Structures are given as C-alpha cells and as structure tokens.
Amino acid sequence: MSEQPESLRLGEVIETSTVGFVAECDELHCLPPLGSLARVNGPEGDVIYAVVTYGETGSIDPGRRVVRRGSADLRDQAIYQQNPELRHVLRSVFSAAAIAYRRDDRLSYLLPPLPPPLHYSVERVPTTEAREVTDQPRYFPILAQYRGEIPADQLLAAHARHLYELRGHDRDWLERAARELARIFKHDYDRLVPLLEALDPDLA
C-alpha cells in the first residue's frame, strides 16, 4: 500500500453493533462520501468492511441547539474563522453498514462474527483494496436489505456510482453490478428500473 496509515484514518467508532457502526470524524466536516467504503481493523486481525450509509454534523451536546452565527457580511468558511470554538462544540458523525470481513486473509461477504470494538479507528479503504473487496458485488443483497436513515435504493445507487468512479469508470464492473441488482430485484420491476437508470453513466 502506498498510502500512509495516518492519511487513512477518518475517525473513531462511537457506537457499534453486528450490522454496522457509527463513527465520529477526527475533523469537523471531514465525512466520507455516501456509499464509500470504510474499514475497521479489529483486535484479532479481522478487518471489517462497511459502506457509509449516512453522515451528519451537529452539536456534540444533544441538549444544545445549533444557532445561526453568520450574516450578510459573514458567511460560510469565514464563520468558522471568526468562531474558533465551533470545531470543539460541533462534530461530524457517519454510519456505516457492515458488508464483509477478512479473517486469515480470507474475504467473506457476510456480517462480521463480532462487531468492531468501540473507540477503534475507522479508516478509508485504499483504492487497490477497495477494488479487491468490491470486485464481485456479492454483498449487494446486504445493502438491498439496509434499513436505516436513507432508502436502501439510494444507498445502492450512491455506492455503485462511487465505486464506478473509484474504479476508473470500469464498465465491466458496472455491468456486473447491474446484473446483480437485476437478480436481487427480479420480482420488483418498479424498484429495479430507477436503480438501473441511476447507475447508467450515459443517463447521468
């Protein structure tokens, strides 16, 4: 791997379960894109792979509401310049759904046997590794059954588009992804068609 471990770290697990985790970003607003791949290196050498399903930025303290800080003359990044305390009282968090795990160098497209431990680092998955993990879209059924903050179809579309870009506009992979979606939704034409349309780079 050419990338340094420091540059991969996104944040830290603050909620965890067998189906996924919630992580707090190290830097405010530095959220991984919807549908991108994240990983957690577990204590026994297991690596858990997950797809980012949701992101949000808000007050660290749920009892404190975020209020307007800007005006016509003070906006966007300048607000953060003028209010240096904001990066201490706000935080960005994201959720991710587990899709696979690696144990003893063997990749399984199943939910992990154990959830990732709390407070462990969440990292971006380097491109080469992401290509390998996602090469066969056999984990799509897990994403298709996702129940969370956003509709599963939006998650699938975002994931497929993200991977298509990451894989350097790999048409073969996109075709495999489309075929897998067609298999999953063969009895649900109304869901399948908009999904395939969302995936088609010529329609974008």
Added chain:
Amino acid sequence: MTLDVAAIAEELRRLAAETASWEHAGWSALHAAVRDLDETDLRQRLRTAKTSWLLARAIQGYRGVSPCPPQPERYTVVATDGSVLNPDRHSPLRYYVINLGTVVLAYGDAPQARMESRARLYAGEEDLYLSDLSRRVPISGTVLGFKRAVEELRQAAELACSLDPPVVVLQDGTLILWGLESQPEFVVNWALGPFLEALAALRDARVPVAGFISYPGSSDVMNVMRVSVCDYPPRGMPVNCDHCRARIRTEGHRPACDILPDVTDRVLFEQVFKLTPGERSPVYASASTILERYPEADRINFFYLHTGAEVARVEIPTWVSRDRAMLDLLHAAIIDQCSRARGYPLALQEAHELAVIRAEERREVEILVDRMLAEHGVVLRRSAKERSKRGRYV
C-alpha cells in the same frame, strides 16, 4: 404531583399586581432623584453617612455613560468555570471533586480555540478539613465554594500569564469574596491567600481580569440614591439609617427614602440611566468590608454594562480601572464576547459547558464508588431516608 398550584395561584396574582403598582409609584421619584442629583452635596452626605447597606463610591462621578470602545484587532480571552461534587455524607468514602472547564479563544489573524475540562479528586485529610488546632471545619458547601473560586482564578491566571497580549480573563460571578466575612479567621486566610496571589499574578503580568455577573441583584448605586434623598441632612443631621429605622417603630416615622422603589442597580441603569447596548456606567468602588483585606491595587471596582441582552455587573481590580487602555480592552472584549453568545460571554458559556457535572454523571460516580466498595466486600448501606427516595413505592 404534590404541589397544588391552584391553591397559591390567586395569591401570586394579587402579589404580582401589588408589586407592579408599587414599583410604578416610586418610578417618578427615582427619575426626579437622578435628575436632581447634586454630586457635591452627595459626597458631603456620604462622608458622614451611617448606613447598613453597601454604598457605591464614585471614582469618576455617579453619572456618565461610556460607549463601547472600538473592537481590538486581535485579543485572547481566557475563561474558567468550576463545578463540584460535594462530599456525600451517606458514603463511607470521604472525598469531593472539582471539575474545571477552561477555555482559551484567540481572535484576529490566527483564530484559535483551546477547550478542556479537568477533574480533580480531593481526599486527603488536609483537603477535607481546615483546622486551627482548636476547631475543625469540613471543606464542603460554602467553604468548598471558596476553594472552587480559588481554583478557577488560579487556573485562569496561570494560563493567561503565559499568553501573548492582549489577553483578558473572565470569571463567572463576583471577585469580591464577601461570603468570607462570616467565616473564622483561619478559613479567611486559607481562601483569600491564594485568591489574592492569583489576582496579584494577573496584575504583575498586566492581564486585566473581570468577574461577570449576569442579572445582578446588587443595589450599591441604588443605595447611594437613597442617601441622596434622605431628609436628615437638610435638618442638620448626618444620614443615619439605624436611627431612622428605629423611629419607624417608636414614632411611626416614614423614612424619606421610602419614596424610591425597591429596585436593583440593574433596573436603575436599564430604565433610569438608560444604558444602551454596548454602553457602560462609570466605574465605582465597592464598599464591601472584605476588600479591606485585598491589596489596594487589587480592591474590586465595578461598572454596569449593557450587553445587548441585559444590564450586567462587571467587577475589576482597581489597577484595571486606573488604566484606560486596559479598561477599554475589557469593555470591548466583553461586548464582543456577548455578541457571540446572545448576551452572555461566549468563553464563559463554553467554560460552563465544560465544567458542569450533570445528574447522570453524578449518579455514575456514585455507582462507581458502590462497585469499588463491593469489590472489597463493603456493601453500602445508605440512610433510610436516602433509600426511601431512591426506591419510591406506593
């Protein structure tokens, strides 16, 4: 619910109406007193007055308003606030905790924020009790409050003195430890010593410090207005409140100052002196007795400031009030801080957020103590009253 609100609502309504009409009655008298204030005569009266109240001493005159100075291009504000876990008399473990929140906010070319909280547990004999050989005073409640105030100021001073100027230090509440007046001498020395050391360190480093009091209940200037309308001096007698009050009972006397409404300085400066947002009153010296124990340069003066949301009281050491540049820096910095947090200094707001110990955290510590004792075979038996409150039943 056991409080029958309906049972007291009618009386509250009557009380509210009475209070409103009574306050209204004194209003015109107060306006007239302020309008007719003769500062030369007033100074004469104050020189000989014997009152039971605190009287604000004018430094630059009683009247006058200072607008907000221009904002400094850059400044750093240091604020600390503390919160305590009091010793639990139901627990066999004797300890207390002070949680200090510290905020450093730098504005200007390179804005920066540093925010941290630090919890410290005190459990040693010397931490828990004060003694002068004949008496032993437990450090809890009010006495622990003094320790907290000392730790807040000490932490702020240590930090502020190491930063590049211009730096201002803000504290929540008074810098006048008047509560010590009722304490034994050894308690006064214990609390005041390090507090005054921290004030002196700030003075040596030329870092202005201010105690910010939101919604102040003090009446030092209002009391001066009472002296100004007293009818004793025109009759050739010095103002003497004890004498005057004694005559209420013996002669059915009505004190002349009763024409003024019973309001605080906050109301006086808001509604009669009519401070507008950003403006401050003149600086006054406090007549609090405990200040005689402060070095002259660190005796606390104060002014009232319209923060945009309310009239607050700001307390500063004498040396700050004598230095116009320092006073202006503090004035402008506090207004800037208040504009950032809806009328209350942002740095103090954040220091409070870092310091506050919430009910669930208090409970968490209790459970931790219970568990740790249980590991050693000690099962905590709480008092029957405590148990009855925890496990409520019908």
